[in-house]
Amino acid sequence: MRKTFQTIFDTYNWEDTLANINAKTTQDVEYALNKDKKDLEDFKALISPAAKPYLEQMAQLSSSITKKRFGNTIQMYSPMYLSNECQNICTYCGFSMTNKIPRRTLTDEEILKEIKYIKSKGYDHILLVTGEANKTVGVDYIANAIKLIRSQFANITIEVQPLEQEEYELLIKNGLYAVLVYQETYHREEYKKHHPRGKKSNFNYRLNTPDRLGKVGIHKIGLGALFGLEDWRADSFFTALHLKYLQKTYWKTKYSISFPRLRPHSGGLEPKVEMTDADLVQLICAYRLLDEDVELSISTRESQLFRNNIVNLGVTSISAESKTNPGGYVVEKQSLEQFEISDERPTEEISQMLRSNGLEVVWKDWENNWESS
Amino acid sequence: MKDILKIADKEFTSRLFTGTGKFSSSQLMEEALLASESELVTVALKRVEVTNDDDILSKLNHSRINLLPNTSGVRTAKEAVFAAQLSREALETNWVKLEIHPDPKYLLPDPIETLKAAEELVKLGFVVMPYIHADPVLCKRLEEVGVQCVMPLGAPIGSNKGLKTKEFLEIIIDQTNVPVIVDAGIGSPSHAAYAMELGADAVLVNTAIAVSQQPVQMAKAFKMAVESGRMAFNAKLAPVKQHAEASSPLTSFLN
Numbered sequence: 001m002r003k004t005f006q007t008i009f010d011t012y013n014w015e016d017t018l019a020n021i022n023a024k025t026t027q028d029v030e031y032a033l034n035k036d037k038k039d040l041e042d043f044k045a046l047i048s049p050a051a052k053p054y055l056e057q058m059a060q061l062s063s064s065i066t067k068k069r070f071g072n073t074i075q076m077y078s079p080m081y082l083s084n085e086c087q088n089i090c091t092y093c094g095f096s097m098t099n100k101i102p103r104r105t106l107t108d109e110e111i112l113k114e115i116k117y118i119k120s121k122g123y124d125h126i127l128l129v130t131g132e133a134n135k136t137v138g139v140d141y142i143a144n145a146i147k148l149i150r151s152q153f154a155n156i157t158i159e160v161q162p163l164e165q166e167e168y169e170l171l172i173k174n175g176l177y178a179v180l181v182y183q184e185t186y187h188r189e190e191y192k193k194h195h196p197r198g199k200k201s202n203f204n205y206r207l208n209t210p211d212r213l214g215k216v217g218i219h220k221i222g223l224g225a226l227f228g229l230e231d232w233r234a235d236s237f238f239t240a241l242h243l244k245y246l247q248k249t250y251w252k253t254k255y256s257i258s259f260p261r262l263r264p265h266s267g268g269l270e271p272k273v274e275m276t277d278a279d280l281v282q283l284i285c286a287y288r289l290l291d292e293d294v295e296l297s298i299s300t301r302e303s304q305l306f307r308n309n310i311v312n313l314g315v316t317s318i319s320a321e322s323k324t325n326p327g328g329y330v331v332e333k334q335s336l337e338q339f340e341i342s343d344e345r346p347t348e349e350i351s352q353m354l355r356s357n358g359l360e361v362v363w364k365d366w367e368n369n370w371e372s373s
Numbered sequence: 374m375k376d377i378l379k380i381a382d383k384e385f386t387s388r389l390f391t392g393t394g395k396f397s398s399s400q401l402m403e404e405a406l407l408a409s410e411s412e413l414v415t416v417a418l419k420r421v422e423v424t425n426d427d428d429i430l431s432k433l434n435h436s437r438i439n440l441l442p443n444t445s446g447v448r449t450a451k452e453a454v455f456a457a458q459l460s461r462e463a464l465e466t467n468w469v470k471l472e473i474h475p476d477p478k479y480l481l482p483d484p485i486e487t488l489k490a491a492e493e494l495v496k497l498g499f500v501v502m503p504y505i506h507a508d509p510v511l512c513k514r515l516e517e518v519g520v521q522c523v524m525p526l527g528a529p530i531g532s533n534k535g536l537k538t539k540e541f542l543e544i545i546i547d548q549t550n551v552p553v554i555v556d557a558g559i560g561s562p563s564h565a566a567y568a569m570e571l572g573a574d575a576v577l578v579n580t581a582i583a584v585s586q587q588p589v590q591m592a593k594a595f596k597m598a599v600e601s602g603r604m605a606f607n608a609k610l611a612p613v614k615q616h617a618e619a620s621s622p623l624t625s626f627l628n
Contacts, residue, residue: 067584069531071395124422154419247478252448254477293478358397367419367459370452 004211005245006204009238014187018234024048033057038290043240046286047233055282062285062314069292073360075317076351077125077157078118079299081326082106082145084338086131088198090184092226092262092269094324094338095131097198101336105136108148110331115149117329121321121347124364125155127180129324129338132161132199139167143174150175155366157220161199162209169216175368180222180258181209185229186238194229210242214250221246221255222297227280228262228271236283240290247291256295256317257287263301263339277306281313288314300341307343307350312357320350376603378574380552381468381500381521383439387412388569389599390441390554392579393429394420396588403432405582409592415441415470415577418456423463430464441502443470448483450490457494469494470524471503480530484511488518495519504556507538509545516551523549524577526557527568531580533560536568546572562591562598569602570610 024045032042033054045051046058083105086095094101106114118126128145130137137160146156157178158171168179185191188203195201210221223242225235243255259280262271284296296315298307300322311318323329324338345353351361378385391411396402406414414433421427433440442460447453450473457469471494473487474480482505494501500521505511507525515523525545528534535558536542546553552574559565565576578595585591 067395068533068580071580071583072397073395252475252477355398360396360398362420364422365417365420366446367456369459370447370456 004208005242006207008241008245009186009207012238012241014234017237018231020044021048021233021237024050026050026053029054032289033061040237040240040244040290043286043290044237046289047236047283051282051286052278055278055285058285058289059281059313062288063312065288065292066314066316070316071360072358073362074311074315074354075125075295075362075365076123076347077127077155077317077319078121078123078347079127079129079159079319079322079324080111080114080118081129081324081328081338082111082141083130083133083137084326084336085133085136086198087134088132088200089196090198090200091194091196092229094336104326104332104335105133105141106326106331108144110327111145111148113330114327115152119152122351122363123347124153125157125366126153127157127159127319129158130160134161134199139163139170143171146171146174146176150368154364154368156368157222159222162206163212165212165216168213168218172216172218176218177366177368178220178222178254178256179209179213179218180224180256181206181213182222182224182226182258182260183207183239183242184226186225186235186242187230190230210246211249214246214253217250218253220295221250221253222258223255224258224260226260226262227275228269228273231273232275232279232283236286240287243291243294254293254295256297258297258299259284260299260301263342280306281310284310284314300343301339303342304345308353308357311354311359318350320345320347376607378552380502383413385412385575387596387599388575388603389565389596390415390575390577391582391592392577393417393433394579395583399428399432401588402429402583405588405592406433406438407435408589409582409596410437411592411596412437413439413441415443415579417445418442418460419446421464423459439468440464440466441468441470442466443472443504445472445474445480447473448475448486449473450486450493453486453490454493454497457490457499458497461499467498468500469502471501482506482526484508487511488514491515491520492518502554507541507545509541509548512545512549512553516549520551522552522554522574524554524556527555527564528558528560530557532558533581534558535560535564536571539571542568542573543571562594565595566598566602566605569599570605572606575599 021044028045029051032045084095085103090096155177159180191203297317298315325335354361387410389411390413393416444453444456473483491501504524512523528537554575555568555573556577559578560581568576582591
């Protein structure tokens with residue numbers, strides 16, 4: 001078997017890593033800031049408590065590096081939930097199997113109704129989301145959905161259950177551009193606690209998913225941890241370790257990082273470890289200083305105030321007006337959401353906010369029909 | 374006599390080519406491009422909406438500006454050829470800036486796929502402008518398959534680092550039979566002037582203008598620098614002396 005990320009990951013110990021991050025000093029931070037190319041040790045210093053007094057300096061650097069690489073632009077995308085059926089138990093999720101909520105999976109006709117609305121708002125990049133119900137919402141369902149909407153979106157991303165290599169190949173053939181697969185937490189034991197049942201309880205299968213994607217030459221892989229489950233610093237270090245491994249191994253693939261923080265939902269879980277706004281700003285800037293090219297994405301989980309200010313600090317793509325329930329845009333507006341969004345402003349208002357921040361709103365930055373040639 | 378640059382059937386008085394990415398608004402992009410007096414402007418196909426009214430394209434609708442669609446985003450020769458054909462149909466131009474970068478991090482061009490695609494596109498009747506490494510042998514190979522110019526990079530794209538490949542650019546300029554356009558890495562007007570002094574036929578600048586605090590002013594500065602560098606090249610630079618001249622020449626006894 002070829003090497004996967006797991007072989008590297010298994011050589012690390014969570015507690016030692018966390019202790020090492022927390023032991024970083026002012027000198028380590030200054031050394032990292034003054035260095036041209038930053039490595040994972042520098043990243044540890046930049047996310048450490050010792051870097052807090054340097055937040056403004058980090059933000060200034062992050063902002064200017066991002067502008068050099070991505071220009072004065074922000075990419076817009078819209079999520080669309082296809083189904084809330086799920087056979088996993090996840091302690092933090094509104095779709096968790098044990099939650100007694102009405103389940104719904106969109107039909108072709110309903111999908112077309114939803115995308116008509118999304119298109120009318122100007123979106124050309126779409127993110128399709130499902131729970132994990134392999135019988136009803138398996139790879140065939142997802143392939144069908146992609147086929148159905150392909151002619152209308154320049155760029156299609158999915159956030160669904162981890163799949164097999166051949167299944168990803170099939171989806172790519174049908175027009176899939178990117179896959180987001182968050183590890184939730186890199187803390188093996190905590191992961192078990194939060195995912196006691198269902199296919200998702202297999203930590204290693206999820207951990208090696210980006211490898212399966214890299215092997216089939218996917219255009220983009222999105223990584224992330226769900227902040228609140230465990231210490232955000234250690235989880236972010238392991239995410240960065242994952243990123244660096246993938247970049248070296250699958251060099252033709254692009255990468256993005258997302259920063260979901262636990263939000264209230266039906267059957268709610270209180271965050272075990274808090275992550276403040278200042279922490280999240282520190283983390284976003286640290287990623288940018290580590291890597292000039294990685295895409296950084298912020299969703300509507302975050303507040304209006306936070307989003308107004310973060311768009312100039314290193315973030316490269318955002319969503320707006322998102323609905324986290326299947327059919328939420330048109331078909332069945334009232335159904336139960338996966339989580340409550342925070343920034344509910346309409347797309348037009350977000351575009352206006354970006355423009356007044358001196359940012360061009362980018363709707364289209366891909367062509368999805370080159371590869372079928 | 375006017376100093377005209379000819380590529381295929383088009384004549385250019387401006388030797389500053391520009392791009393459309395990274396500006397904070399399409400309004401500002403339009404103003405900056407007009408200020409640059411550029412006559413050839415590259416636009417990423419993946420960014421334009423060819424079926425509807427496109428915001429970028431509508432701002433480029435000026436008689437001075439010729440469109441140069443680029444294939445940014447493709448990873449293979451096959452995809453590049455397909456993209457070029459789409460763009461010919463949609464934008465009604467057979468000009469194409471051939472960019473094949475399988476590596477999304479540094480966006481470095483793949484020489485093997487580029488050569489393959491260039492050969493095919495030339496056969497299909499395209500005016501091919503390939504973005505490549507500053508590789509003198511590759512430039513000659515591309516010339517052989519019939520490209521109309523070569524576009525070697527000065528430094529990694531978007532890096533603003535200047536002419537890091539100077540030694541190889543000089544060889545390319547020395548050997549070429551087609552125009553040489555220095556394409557990536559030019560970060561300041563002095564870099565552009567320097568490229569022109571070395572004998573480049575034109576330069577392509579995008580990031581340095583778009584990301585500047587004042588893109589319109591920067592566009593003007595680049596225009597002046599390119600003109601100045603070209604003028605200096607035509608006027609023939611005084612040679613750089615390698616050694617100081619001895620105060621008592623060794624051969625004075627012959628006089």
